Amino acid sequence: MPTAAVAEMPVAPPVATPGWLQRFSSLDRAARIRLGIGLALFALMVAAAAWFAGRPDYRVLFANLSDKDGGAVVAQLAQMNVPYKYTEGGGAIMVPADRIYDVRLRLASQGLPKGSVAGFETTEASRFGVTQFQERLNFQRGLEGELTRSIQSLEPVQSARVHLALPNQNGFFREQQKPSASVLVSLYPGRFLDRTQLAGIVHLVASSVPDMAPSAVSVLDETGKLLSQTPDAVGGAPSGEQLAYAQKIEQQYARRIVDILEPIVGRDNVKATVTADIDFNQTESTTEQHRPNLAADVSAVRSQQLIESAAKPGDKLPAGIPGAVSNQPPQNNNAPVNGANPAPDAGGQGAAGGGSVGRRELTTNYEVDKTTSVTRAAQGMVRRVNAAVVVNYQSVPEGAGKSLVAKPLSPEQIEQMTALVREAVGYNKERGDSVNLMNAPFRSEAVAQAELPLYKQPEVLELARSLGMPIGLSLAAVLLLMGVVRPVLKAGRLPARAVATPLRKVDALAAEHIERPALPAPVKAEDQAPSEEQLRLEEARSLAKENPVAVANIVKTWVNGD
Numbered sequence: 001m002p003t004a005a006v007a008e009m010p011v012a013p014p015v016a017t018p019g020w021l022q023r024f025s026s027l028d029r030a031a032r033i034r035l036g037i038g039l040a041l042f043a044l045m046v047a048a049a050a051w052f053a054g055r056p057d058y059r060v061l062f063a064n065l066s067d068k069d070g071g072a073v074v075a076q077l078a079q080m081n082v083p084y085k086y087t088e089g090g091g092a093i094m095v096p097a098d099r100i101y102d103v104r105l106r107l108a109s110q111g112l113p114k115g116s117v118a119g120f121e122t123t124e125a126s127r128f129g130v131t132q133f134q135e136r137l138n139f140q141r142g143l144e145g146e147l148t149r150s151i152q153s154l155e156p157v158q159s160a161r162v163h164l165a166l167p168n169q170n171g172f173f174r175e176q177q178k179p180s181a182s183v184l185v186s187l188y189p190g191r192f193l194d195r196t197q198l199a200g201i202v203h204l205v206a207s208s209v210p211d212m213a214p215s216a217v218s219v220l221d222e223t224g225k226l227l228s229q230t231p232d233a234v235g236g237a238p239s240g241e242q243l244a245y246a247q248k249i250e251q252q253y254a255r256r257i258v259d260i261l262e263p264i265v266g267r268d269n270v271k272a273t274v275t276a277d278i279d280f281n282q283t284e285s286t287t288e289q290h291r292p293n294l295a296a297d298v299s300a301v302r303s304q305q306l307i308e309s310a311a312k313p314g315d316k317l318p319a320g321i322p323g324a325v326s327n328q329p330p331q332n333n334n335a336p337v338n339g340a341n342p343a344p345d346a347g348g349q350g351a352a353g354g355g356s357v358g359r360r361e362l363t364t365n366y367e368v369d370k371t372t373s374v375t376r377a378a379q380g381m382v383r384r385v386n387a388a389v390v391v392n393y394q395s396v397p398e399g400a401g402k403s404l405v406a407k408p409l410s411p412e413q414i415e416q417m418t419a420l421v422r423e424a425v426g427y428n429k430e431r432g433d434s435v436n437l438m439n440a441p442f443r444s445e446a447v448a449q450a451e452l453p454l455y456k457q458p459e460v461l462e463l464a465r466s467l468g469m470p471i472g473l474s475l476a477a478v479l480l481l482m483g484v485v486r487p488v489l490k491a492g493r494l495p496a497r498a499v500a501t502p503l504r505k506v507d508a509l510a511a512e513h514i515e516r517p518a519l520p521a522p523v524k525a526e527d528q529a530p531s532e533e534q535l536r537l538e539e540a541r542s543l544a545k546e547n548p549v550a551v552a553n554i555v556k557t558w559v560n561g562d
Contacts, residue, residue, distance in 0.1 A: 026549045042480050049473035056096035058085060061103060062113060063092035064158075069113035076112060077103070140164055147205055151183065154201075156191035160184065164209060180216040181205045187221065195244065198227050242280050245380060250274045256424040257389055261417060269392035269442070274425065277384040283377040291369040300367040310358035387425050387435045391417065392442040409439045 027035065061084070062073060073093060077084045082103055084095050095103055107113070130138075144162045151160040161184045167177040183201060187193065193201075198219055206214045219228040253274035261270045293299070391414075393406035409417075418437045427433045454460055544551045 026552075038480055042477050045473045045477035045480065049470045049477065056083070056098065058094040059097040059100050060087070060092045061095045061100055065093070065113055073107065073112055076107060076110065080106065136166075140166055143208065147183075147208055150204060151185065151201060154193075154197065156187050156193055156197070157185050158188045159186045162205065166209070178216060179209050179212045181209065181212065181218070183217065183219045185219065185221055185227075193227060195241075202228055242278070246276060246278045249276045249278065249382065253385065253387065253425050257387065257421050260420050260424050261389070261391065264417070265391055265394065271390045272421075273388045275386040276382055279377075279381045279383045280379050281377075282379060285375045287371075287373045287375075289371040291371075301364060302367045303365040305361075305363040307361035307363075308358065309360075384431055385425050385427070385433045387421060387433075389417075389421055389435070389437045391437065391439050393439065406441055414439055 062069075065073065070093065074084065077093075077095070080103070082095055082099060084093055086092070087094060144164055147162040147164075148160050151157055151162070163182045163184075165180045165182075167179065169176055183205060185193070185201075201219055202214050202217045205217045206212045217228065218226065220226055253276065254272045257272035257274070258270055261272075391409065393408055395404040396407050397403065398405045414437060418435060421427075421437060422435050425433070425435065427435055540551075
């Protein structure tokens with residue numbers, strides 16, 4: 001009957017994965033230090049990225065504040081528990097962007113910032129016993145402050161100062177002095193005041209002060225340049241209005257030339273420049289003329305005087321030396337016996353009986369013919385016009401492909417265009433006008449439109465400022481984790497080894513022992529002396545069982561080629 005035999009066979013156990021604690025304990029001292037530094041840097045970068053991501057975006061609340069207003073605003077922000085910070089140099093106060101409008105409204109309700117310029121609010125805190133001079137001075141300061149605020153509200157003006165000269169008025173009207181004003185403006189870089197804005201500032205100041213003429217207001221910039229001009233030119237030079245008028249006339253003439261030639265030669269194929277000599281002199285002439293004397297029936301009678309007197313022939317007026325003889329009364333007249341008429345007197349009139357002697361004078365004055373004419377020449381008359389015109393070559397199709405070729409204009413075309421230009425500018429040969437038309441090819445250079453790069457656009461810059469730091473720190477943390485921490489942890493992995501070697505029983509049937517001829521049994525290993533190679537292998541096996549970490553580091557060194 002066959003007997004059953006039980007044989008034990010070794011089976012490889014499952015590989016046990018080492019834990020984090022085992023990996024950390026298997027590292028040497030240098031690897032542990034590197035791992036600790038890497039983890040610390042990683043935690044620091046993650047915390048910094050989280051802080052930058054959660055940090056509020058600060059915007060400018062107020063800029064260019066005085067020290068007094070800045071201190072008041074900061075004190076109020078501290079009471080309101082609003083975080084704030086300064087820009088570089090302290091030029092502006094910044095608060096979180098989500099609270100900027102709320103903070104501005106709350107500060108405005110408290111009258112902040114008050115501004116470095118004081119207006120009529122200086123008169124509200126008047127003390128008892130203020131003299132008349134102090135009242136006038138406070139009123140003048142308040143008026144200057146209000147004018148300064150109004151001028152600073154203009155867009156190009158950064159700051160301004162107003163000085164008023166208000167003389168004392170007395171009871172004598174002829175001795176009263178007119179007020180005057182001076183305005184100093186500081187403009188933003190790259191900004192300027194045009195002529196209409198300057199006129200507005202002048203009239204604003206002149207209208208705010210009684211009896212102040214616009215000519216008494218002077219406006220200067222921060223460089224000391226006089227911006228406002230009087231109506232009359234200073235030193236005989238043309239005023240700003242005169243130069244603007246001349247420029248306007250020249251632009252009108254040039255526009256006429258371009259408008260009349262562009263339909264012929266095409267758009268952007270004609271350039272015109274006109275110089276106009278404008279007469280801004282004021283002239284006045286008076287002429288008085290007298291015509292010769294006319295006939296009596298044609299002339300106009302101005303005045304007429306008639307004198308008549310009558311006296312008797314015997315009447316004699318007293319004459320001679322005053323005395324007794326001359327004072328005697330006249331004698332009685334005696335009529336002639338024969339009744340003859342006396343001879344006529346020197347006046348040609350005879351006296352008969354009671355006749356009288358008379359005198360008659362007639363004076364007539366006639367009007368003198370007189371003509372008086374006054375002529376005033378208008379300003380801004382054009383005395384001379386000089387026009388220079390350049391026309392591009394004409395493009396003519398030529399060849400089988402009908403390609404355009406630039407060719408000059410013919411003399412007939414140039415003459416016709418010159419005649420059109422003369423008619424457009426009102427050419428007058430007597431006053432010395434000149435028109436010159438030239439035909440030349442234009443040099444066209446293709447200028448690429450400069451587009452703002454993507455990295456310079458404001459939206460991209462703002463997005464980069466808000467997200468650049470958190471994203472950069474996150475990427476640096478990931479690189480640190482993958483480049484420093486992960487290699488150190490991989491180096492500390494334990495090699496796969498058998499933790500236990502359980503035996504599994506395997507039942508086998510053994511056949512009956514049959515005697516058969518066989519070779520001699522092999523010599524057992526314990527009967528032979530171990531070789532030197534077997535001894536080294538046994539020592540390595542025992543070392544691997546006792547200190548598997550050291551053996552794993554040795555194998556790793558071999559694999560890395562060190």
